Amino acid sequence: MTESTNGRSSPGPERHRGGVTLRRDSIPPSTADEKLLDSHHRGEWKTKDAWRALRILSEFVEGFDTLADLPPAVSVFGSARSSSDSFECELAESLGAALAEAGYAVITGGGPGVMEAANRGATEAGGMSVGLGIELPFEQGLNDWVDVGIDFRYFFVRKTMFVKYAQAFVVLPGGFGTLDELFEAITLVQTKKVTRFPVILMGVEYWGGLLDWMKRRMLDEGKISAMDLELIQVTDDVAEAVRIIVDADAALAEGKR
Numbered sequence: 581m582t583e584s585t586n587g588r589s590s591p592g593p594e595r596h597r598g599g600v601t602l603r604r605d606s607i608p609p610s611t612a613d614e615k616l617l618d619s620h621h622r623g624e625w626k627t628k629d630a631w632r633a634l635r636i637l638s639e640f641v642e643g644f645d646t647l648a649d650l651p652p653a654v655s656v657f658g659s660a661r662s663s664s665d666s667f668e669c670e671l672a673e674s675l676g677a678a679l680a681e682a683g684y685a686v687i688t689g690g691g692p693g694v695m696e697a698a699n700r701g702a703t704e705a706g707g708m709s710v711g712l713g714i715e716l717p718f719e720q721g722l723n724d725w726v727d728v729g730i731d732f733r734y735f736f737v738r739k740t741m742f743v744k745y746a747q748a749f750v751v752l753p754g755g756f757g758t759l760d761e762l763f764e765a766i767t768l769v770q771t772k773k774v775t776r777f778p779v780i781l782m783g784v785e786y787w788g789g790l791l792d793w794m795k796r797r798m799l800d801e802g803k804i805s806a807m808d809l810e811l812i813q814v815t816d817d818v819a820e821a822v823r824i825i826v827d828a829d830a831a832l833a834e835g836k837r
């Protein structure tokens with residue numbers, strides 16, 4: 581806890597649970613996701629999980645209700661840890677601006693690093709900037725560039741929103757969280773659980789090793805098909821990324837006519 585100048589403790593970090601804000605000793609050591617997925621306290625499942633189901637449902641309702649009127653949107657993913665002067669943050673900021681100029685809302689995880697840069701680019705270009713935050717033990721709150729923000733307790737509810745309200749995914753360099761989001765998206769497209777939409781990797785050098793491994797191991801050993809690899813497009817050119825998204829949108833609209 582940090583001491584403020586008047587001798588009282590300042591709020592310090594805070595945790596958000598729906599409309600509830602928790603500070604200081606009221607911040608619990610675990611998160612809602614951790615409690616839901618915990619397999620150790622079986623005795624509690626019957627009583628507590630039934631109530632959790634309602635909370636999960638209310639989180640879906642809040643997400644659907646808030647995002648239903650969003651213009652066409654693109655979900656942008658990338659590291660929470662990148663500094664604002666990194667290659668990926670500079671790219672994310674230009675991308676956010678270009679997407680806004682093309683009429684797309686930008687959806688991110690609402691956190692720091694690449695997410696903040698993409699939100700900043702969108703906001704500064706006059707676009708709609710959305711942050712879908714997640715309750716984490718080391719949560720920092722939504723970044724300052726988010727105009728429409730929702731704090732989720734459950735990762736899987738939040739992931740539904742990233743997919744449901746986006747016309748495309750753009751994935752910049754990142755760690756486990758980013759890879760999780762990338763592979764969930766391509767699995768959904770590969771298994772035709774969602775209408776095919778562009779999944780664009782930005783950061784040609786960063787992703788090169790992973791793409792090589794996919795070709796040399798996954799493809800060569802028959803774990804994926806050549807068509808699966810075509811689900812992913814790679815570029816460092818912001819204008820090209822936007823063009824891929826606009827073209828895919830136009831093709832889809834054409835097919836629906």
Ligand SMILES: C/C(=C\CNc1ncnc2c1ncn2[C@@H]1O[C@H](COP(=O)(O)O)[C@@H](O)[C@H]1O)CO
Pocket residue numbers: 656657658659660661688689690691692695713714716718719720753754755756757758759761
């Ligand atoms: C690590 C730090 C803060 C974490 N804050 C986050 N806020 C919102 N969303 C997050 C956060 N961390 C991860 N995510 C999600 O995963 C992706 C980034 O994860 P990575 O492991 O950094 O690649 C991102 O797209 C989010 O959706 C303190 O700096």
